[in-house]
Amino acid sequence: MKMLKIAVLGSVLLSFAFGAKAISDTELGLRNVPLNNEEKVKLQDFKYGDKAPGESKVFDRAYENAPPMIPHDVEGLTDFTQNTNACLDCHSPEVAKDMGALPVPKSHRYDLRNAKAITDGISDSRWNCTQCHAPQAQLKPLVGNNFKPEYRNKKSKNNSNLLEVINEGVK
Ligand code: HEC
């Protein structure tokens, strides 16, 4: 009982100590505006790469089997519908080589839920390409990051093989 009282008293004192230094909501986060009103949020000016597919230079991948970022202009290419997907006009395995593009990897032609290869087209879960692959803008990051990926072999620096290794470490 005595211990309990000391604990309660302690926490009351602590909350006084911290209460005095309350942090205003404009000081939380990196945008420095009130959390419940975004009107004054100022975005940095940004511009995605505007080089046409075939003329851009691929980005370094973030880590082994990370989804690669899109280096080329995506203007007009991201209006996916149930039947149309402009990305596949160049990245589907049937045409990629002729278009000078990388084909979608095996993981995109595999139904993970039913553990079945897909021979016709790609998995529905991969249809919305920009859900995972995003274009990039040259901006100074607000928070530095010195993460450096380690690749297990040279090839994985610019090629992916997630489907082959997905069960690694799983019995
Ligand atoms: C007209 C053909 C074409 C279309 C359409 C196209 N791409 Fe590309 N894509 C390329 C080429 C070619 C490259 C290689 C870089 C270059 O030469 O510009 C590339 C590179 C990429 C890369 C980088 C691959 C790597 O190794 O880092 C990604 C990711 C990508 N495209 C995704 C997409 C997505 C998503 C779409 C649809 C929004 C799309 N592409 C539409 C031709 C195309």
Ligand code: HEC
């Ligand atoms: C659910 C997330 C997701 C979606 C949706 C998705 N991708 Fe990927 N993509 C990945 C990941 C993760 C990788 C790298 C690992 C892997 O799967 O092998 C990748 C790899 C790639 C690569 C590199 C292939 C290589 O050999 O290195 C290309 C090209 C690509 N995707 C194109 C596309 C296109 C085009 C679409 C839409 C039709 C698409 N992706 C949809 C997550 C996604």
